[in-house]
Amino acid sequence: MTLLQVRNLCKHFELHQTGRRIPAFDALSFDLQAGEFLLVAGPNGVGKSTLLRSLYRTYLPTGGQALFHSRLGPIDLAGAADVDISFLRREEIGMVSQFLRPRPRVSALDLVAEPLLDTGIAAAREQAAIFLNAFGLKRDLWAAYPTTFSGGEQQKVNLARALIRPNRLLLLDEPTASLDRHARAALLTRLSELKAAGTALIGVFHHPEDVAELIDRELILSVPAAPKQTDELRLSGTLAQPSGGNHVVQ
Numbered sequence: 670m671t672l673l674q675v676r677n678l679c680k681h682f683e684l685h686q687t688g689r690r691i692p693a694f695d696a697l698s699f700d701l702q703a704g705e706f707l708l709v710a711g712p713n714g715v716g717k718s719t720l721l722r723s724l725y726r727t728y729l730p731t732g733g734q735a736l737f738h739s740r741l742g743p744i745d746l747a748g749a750a751d752v753d754i755s756f757l758r759r760e761e762i763g764m765v766s767q768f769l770r771p772r773p774r775v776s777a778l779d780l781v782a783e784p785l786l787d788t789g790i791a792a793a794r795e796q797a798a799i800f801l802n803a804f805g806l807k808r809d810l811w812a813a814y815p816t817t818f819s820g821g822e823q824q825k826v827n828l829a830r831a832l833i834r835p836n837r838l839l840l841l842d843e844p845t846a847s848l849d850r851h852a853r854a855a856l857l858t859r860l861s862e863l864k865a866a867g868t869a870l871i872g873v874f875h876h877p878e879d880v881a882e883l884i885d886r887e888l889i890l891s892v893p894a895a896p897k898q899t900d901e902l903r904l905s906g907t908l909a910q911p912s913g914g915n916h917v918v919q
């Protein structure tokens with residue numbers, strides 16, 4: 670089942686200091702099926718994180734469409750009202766970045782339990798404990814405030830919170846940065862479960878070998894060989910099989 674249809678999606682940034690327009694990516698098109706894992710690859714600064722943020726609507730795309738087949742019907746992520754995006758973020762689309770946003774005086778356990786509060790506080794905390802345990806956060810930190818945690822400890826809380834509730838689409842922006850081996854293995858296990866249950870995943874990984882067995886296709890963002898004779902570089906999207914063969918230009 671097709672979950673997402675991206676057509677000619679673009680994101681440009683206006684640099685107010687210089688008045689210049691910087692294209693992060695241009696005219697990207699691809700489809701994503703339920704249960705599929707798409708790796709987004711390419712060199713630094715080519716627009717990988719910007720693509721994820723544009724789909725999650727942290728950034729407003731500059732043009733094109735990203736038609737998400739929500740349970741409520743198709744919603745264009747590139748143009749939907751903020752209220753619809755808030756609904757999707759609560760119910761259907763998740764994003765995991767490299768950074769936790771800890772909140773003052775909220776314990777690690779409660780931060781992780783929060784997405785499940787509609788099941789009741791006791792059940793939500795019970796699940797949160799299972800997830801914190803799986804990611805290997807030391808038990809004596811569960812009641813502590815993550816503001817003082819190390820980078821890796823914060824990331825374990827971040828992942829447990831982001832992955833505790835299944836989503837239909839999950840966007841992963843370098844989730845393994847700063848994780849130890851145990852937590853990387855726990856992440857792989859959880860992503861496999863979600864994928865098997867039908868979650869579609871789009872991920873950026875500096876070490877894709879961490880999730881190699883899950884990858885179905887790659888979207889390779891690249892700067893074309895012959896850029897225009899202006900100071901703007903146009904970027905193009907290429908879809909490839911994980912083996913690197915059979916490149917299909919969209």
Ligand SMILES: Nc1ncnc2c1ncn2[C@@H]1O[C@H](COP(=O)(O)OP(=O)(O)OP(=O)(O)O)[C@@H](O)[C@H]1O
Nearest residue numbers: 682691692693711712713714715716717718719720
């Ligand atoms: N908020 C912003 N304002 C202006 N330019 C931005 C903004 N965010 C990103 N950019 C620019 O867009 C381009 C793409 O950035 P992005 O972070 O998406 O790259 P990336 O492929 O994820 O890079 P990396 O592999 O280094 O993480 C970069 O040139 C960056 O400077």
